[in-house]
Amino acid sequence: MKDVTDNSDFETYxxxxxxxxxxxxxxxxxxxxxxxxxxxxxxxxxxxVISEQIFLIVLE
Amino acid sequence: xxxxxxxxxxxxxxxxKKIRGIMTRFNLRYxxxxxxIFEFRSLLYDLVYCDSIEFYTKLMIFKRxxxxxxxxxxxxxxxxxxxxxxxxxxxxxIFRIKKEYLTxxxxxxxxxxxxxxxxxxxxxxxxSTSNFIDERSGMSxxxxxxxxxxxxxxxxxxxxxxxxxxxxTMDVRLDINFKYKGLIEILxxxxxxxxxxxxxxxxxxxxxxxxxxxxxxNNYFSKKDDNIIQxxxxxxxxLELTRVGAVNNLSQVSTDTTQTNQIFxxxxxxxxxxxxxxxxxxxxxIKAEDFLLDALTxxxxxxxxxxxxxxxxxxxxxxxxxxxxLAEALESLExxxxxxxxxxxxxxxxxxxxxxxxxxxxxxxxxxxxxxxSDPSLLIFPEQKKVLNKEDEKNDKYxxxxxxxxxxxxxxxxxxxxxxxxxxxxxxxxxxxxxxxNVAYTRLDYIAQHKPQIVILFEPQISLLREIMLMKRCAxxxxxxxxxxxxxxxxxxxSIESAIYLDTIQRENNAFVxxxxxxxxxxQLDDDPESRIKKILPKKGESTRSGKGAGxxxxxxxxxxxxxxxxxxxxxxxxxxxxxxxxxIPILLEKGDYIxxxxxxxxxxxxxxxxxxxxxxxGRLENQLTNMCKSFARPVLLIxxxxxxxFSLEPAEITKFQQNAAWMNDMSIDKKDTYRSNVKFxxxxxxxxxxxxxxxxxxxxxxTSQIFRRLKEGAPDPxxxxxxxxxxDAETKGEGDAIVVENKENEDDLQDLKKFLS
Numbered sequence: 001m002k003d004v005t006d007n008s009d010f011e012t013y014x015x016x017x018x019x020x021x022x023x024x025x026x027x028x029x030x031x032x033x034x035x036x037x038x039x040x041x042x043x044x045x046x047x048x049v050i051s052e053q054i055f056l057i058v059l060e
Numbered sequence: 061x062x063x064x065x066x067x068x069x070x071x072x073x074x075x076x077k078k079i080r081g082i083m084t085r086f087n088l089r090y091x092x093x094x095x096x097i098f099e100f101r102s103l104l105y106d107l108v109y110c111d112s113i114e115f116y117t118k119l120m121i122f123k124r125x126x127x128x129x130x131x132x133x134x135x136x137x138x139x140x141x142x143x144x145x146x147x148x149x150x151x152x153x154i155f156r157i158k159k160e161y162l163t164x165x166x167x168x169x170x171x172x173x174x175x176x177x178x179x180x181x182x183x184x185x186x187x188s189t190s191n192f193i194d195e196r197s198g199m200s201x202x203x204x205x206x207x208x209x210x211x212x213x214x215x216x217x218x219x220x221x222x223x224x225x226x227x228x229t230m231d232v233r234l235d236i237n238f239k240y241k242g243l244i245e246i247l248x249x250x251x252x253x254x255x256x257x258x259x260x261x262x263x264x265x266x267x268x269x270x271x272x273x274x275x276x277x278n279n280y281f282s283k284k285d286d287n288i289i290q291x292x293x294x295x296x297x298x299l300e301l302t303r304v305g306a307v308n309n310l311s312q313v314s315t316d317t318t319q320t321n322q323i324f325x326x327x328x329x330x331x332x333x334x335x336x337x338x339x340x341x342x343x344x345x346i347k348a349e350d351f352l353l354d355a356l357t358x359x360x361x362x363x364x365x366x367x368x369x370x371x372x373x374x375x376x377x378x379x380x381x382x383x384x385x386l387a388e389a390l391e392s393l394e395x396x397x398x399x400x401x402x403x404x405x406x407x408x409x410x411x412x413x414x415x416x417x418x419x420x421x422x423x424x425x426x427x428x429x430x431x432x433x434s435d436p437s438l439l440i441f442p443e444q445k446k447v448l449n450k451e452d453e454k455n456d457k458y459x460x461x462x463x464x465x466x467x468x469x470x471x472x473x474x475x476x477x478x479x480x481x482x483x484x485x486x487x488x489x490x491x492x493x494x495x496x497x498n499v500a501y502t503r504l505d506y507i508a509q510h511k512p513q514i515v516i517l518f519e520p521q522i523s524l525l526r527e528i529m530l531m532k533r534c535a536x537x538x539x540x541x542x543x544x545x546x547x548x549x550x551x552x553x554x555s556i557e558s559a560i561y562l563d564t565i566q567r568e569n570n571a572f573v574x575x576x577x578x579x580x581x582x583x584q585l586d587d588d589p590e591s592r593i594k595k596i597l598p599k600k601g602e603s604t605r606s607g608k609g610a611g612x613x614x615x616x617x618x619x620x621x622x623x624x625x626x627x628x629x630x631x632x633x634x635x636x637x638x639x640x641x642x643x644x645i646p647i648l649l650e651k652g653d654y655i656x657x658x659x660x661x662x663x664x665x666x667x668x669x670x671x672x673x674x675x676x677x678x679g680r681l682e683n684q685l686t687n688m689c690k691s692f693a694r695p696v697l698l699i700x701x702x703x704x705x706x707f708s709l710e711p712a713e714i715t716k717f718q719q720n721a722a723w724m725n726d727m728s729i730d731k732k733d734t735y736r737s738n739v740k741f742x743x744x745x746x747x748x749x750x751x752x753x754x755x756x757x758x759x760x761x762x763x764t765s766q767i768f769r770r771l772k773e774g775a776p777d778p779x780x781x782x783x784x785x786x787x788x789d790a791e792t793k794g795e796g797d798a799i800v801v802e803n804k805e806n807e808d809d810l811q812d813l814k815k816f817l818s
Contacts, residue, residue: 010532011546012525016553017242020152021541023107027555029146030107034100036139037131 096131104556109269110235112153113294119150120301154295155232155352232352234291239518240276242550246516247277252489259543261512262494265519273494273518274482281486299353503527511543520549520561522568581762619643621777622768623655633664633700636761637768650786651687652695656768657775658782659693664764668702676742682749689750696754696771697746700764 019027099122106115128130132143243262250260264270484492493510497503503524506512517524531542551558621643624634630644638644652661663684665672673682681697688695747753757765 010528010544013546013548014520015237015242015246015548015550017550018553018556020238022149024554026146026149027104027107028099029142029149032142033131033139033146033364034097036135036142037100038098042095 092127092129093131096126101556108239108552108555108557109237109265111294112150113291114153115303116150117294117298119147120162120298121764124146141321153233154298157228158231168704194772232295234295236276236291239550239552240273243516243518244276244280245275246489246548246550247281247490247492250490250514251487254489257485257489257491257509258514259491259512260493260514260516261506261510262492262516263518263521263524264494264496266522267496268520270494270496274480277486277492277494278480278482278787282483284345298352299349322600497524500527504531507531507542507544508540513543514546514548516548516550518550519557520551521563522564526548619773620769621645621780623647623649623774623778623780623783625649625653628664630651631664631666631761633761634765636765640765640769642765644770645780647780648786649785651684651691654698654768655778655783656772658778660696660771660775661688661689661692661694662696662698662768664698664700666700666702668700670700673739676739685746685750685753689752693752694754695750695752696756698756698758698767700758700761702760 103115103119103122106118110118110548123132124771128134131139136142247260250258252258262273264273481490482494486492493512495506497506500523504527507528515524515528525547528542528544528547532544534540535542551561619641622637623645624637624647626646626648627632634644634646647654653664656662663681665675665681667673672681675684685695685697743755747755758767758768
């Protein structure tokens with residue numbers, strides 16, 4: 001299996017470009033916004049599970 | 061859900077699949093949040109692949125199309141501030157308006173005001189776009205750090221704009237995406253002065269990126285231009301969009317309706333200037349943008365006219381038209397422009413209408429087919445140059461872009477299908493081809509046909525890289541030759557792109573680990589069945605048979621036999637037993653699942669499938685054990701686990717309950733203990749009730765096979781005829797249609813078995 005990932009048969013160059021300063025800021029903000037949305041969804045998800053449990057207990 | 065896991069996952073398709081499943085559980089408000097997440101995530105991509113204008117345009121569209129319950133409108137103050145900052149930073153990548161201080165004293169005074177209210181500039185006001193200029197100081201919100209200053213290369217509009225008696229300057233940045241610059245650098249480094257051209261294959265991640273990459277290469281290598289014209293057109297579109305958007309946003313968001321109405325009124329019916337009255341910053345901003353838009357529009361109209369004339373002159377001149385016809389053609393063109401400008405000065409993109417439009421397009425087509433002149437600036441008439449310069453002089457309001465720079469080369473030449481015409485040989489020593497190969501078949505086909513030597517991956521595509529590796533390796537061992545010698549991967553550090561790349565590598569490693577693990581769990585295939593049988597057979601010479609093949613048959617007859625209930629073949633154990641050298645005889649058994657000898661019977665109960673729990677609850681296990689104890693001297697209850705579950709009873713039961721009811725999670729500890737103790741209690745009772753019963757715990761089928769071998773040591777093989785009776789009875793009585801059908805299906809097998817036994 002090592003043969004499959006062995007790239008010694010040709011040259012590989014990874015050209016790494018660094019993200020310009022203002023873009024880093026924008027990326028950070030976008031990540032933060034995504035995190036906020038996820039946190040809100042997670043909070044609602046927990047709330048929903050708990051309320052479902054309460055509902056089932058009441059039914060019992 | 062964790063941000064790093066779910067957002068930086070490999071593909072949007074995966075996330076969609078993962079999230080769509082639970083989306084239906086939420087109400088509309090939370091579905092909106094999901095949409096917001098996808099939008100922000102797509103912006104993370106655009107940050108890498110789009111230029112500043114495209115990015116900001118998309119952001120504005122997202123904001124405008126966001127529904128009222130989106131995060132753009134319903135969020136806490138901190139989030140709203142973050143959104144404002146996002147808009148502000150995105151806009152500042154394109155252009156910004158700064159107050160110009162005529163004297164040093166003014167500047168110092170303004171700085172004092174700024175220092176006294178350091179937070180004011182960051183605080184947003186009602187409108188999302190009104191934070192462009194601070195209300196108090198009138199200064200740009202952007203802190204003018206040296207590093208930011210250096211990024212603004214071009215300053216197209218140099219003269220100050222006057223708004224309410226104050227001067228502002230406008231910095232416009234028209235820059236292409238940094239990733240394209242990386243591509244250009246790579247191409248430059250590969251360019252060599254050689255006679256033979258090296259075939260280069262640039263792989264774009266999407267089809268729409270192909271034309272973009274072609275345009276960029278055209279601009280840099282063929283036109284020697286910095287893509288300015290395209291950027292100017294984009295900027296103009298953006299300004300039109302944001303100007304309308306600013307007014308719309310005011311009407312939607314602003315709580316102060318009076319102020320909004322006032323702005324609308326003032327915009328539609330401009331009042332005479334009143335220097336004393338303080339206008340809102342929003343209005344200032346709209347004014348500044350209007351100014352920029354006006355400047356751009358005039359400039360572009362002028363350029364467009366010039367471009368059309370050049371085309372016409374070139375085409376007519378080429379076809380040998382006389383001076384008179386040329387003059388007439390130019391005159392009609394002028395007339396058309398004049399009428400058009402009177403009708404709508406902003407409508408510069410629609411050059412003509414009706415029949416004349418047809419003429420224009422046919423002109424363009426013919427023009428595109430012509431051989432391009434070596435120096436297009438030679439085509440500009442001296443008179444035309446003068447006119448342009450005179451017009452410039454009249455415009456004392458702003459400085460325009462140098463007309464000399466705006467020659468028609470800067471327009472993209474499009475083919476009949478609208479595709480960008482691309483010269484593969486424009487970079488010295490290279491034969492470039494750009495395409496998008498998303499499907500493995502097309503990729504392999506392309507490599508086989510075009511034989512590229514250098515591959516440039518615009519996006520790190522691991523799949524293609526692995527395919528190339530495989531081709532090279534195959535070629536090494538006598539397969540088809542592979543021409544590729546170099547692979548360049550363009551990647552942006554610390555971005556969504558690199559995160560996805562690393563995630564893909566990680567998943568690939570995990571896949572290898574799991575494959576290796578799975579392979580180690582498989583039977584040793586290099587060890588052939590005969591040698592496995594020999595391990596458990598008596599030594600050679602013990603057999604009385606002789607002749608060709610008799611040894612093998614003899615060995616077969618001495619292999620340990622296990623009778624297995626036909627209904628047990630759903631589990632992996634019979635297969636495992638066969639591989640370990642047992643003769644596995646499928647048979648319909650009345651009692652037990654596995655018969656190892658005439659006295660020894662095994663009832664297998666799986667914990668994973670819930671068989672054990674269900675049998676205990678229903679009392680079926682007790683009945684089965686009663687029957688087994690009556691007929692066999694050594695009944696065995698085998699409780700089998702698997703690698704998927706822990707080798708203990710308690711979690712398995714809880715898992716089973718969890719499958720049935722999610723609310724078990726929240727059950728009290730006491731209740732859980734009750735369930736656990738119930739199982740243990742029942743098992744204890746069974747052991748007490750059946751003293752002959754042996755309970756064996758096995759963690760896997762492999763382990764069970766070893767136990768069976770131990771149990772079989774010294775024990776004679778079961779007498780199959782005794783146990784066939786139940787099956788034959790079932791056949792004759794027709795007990796259960798399913799059994800009959802099954803028996804008919806296996807009739808041949810049964811006949812073979814009988815022959816073998818006789």
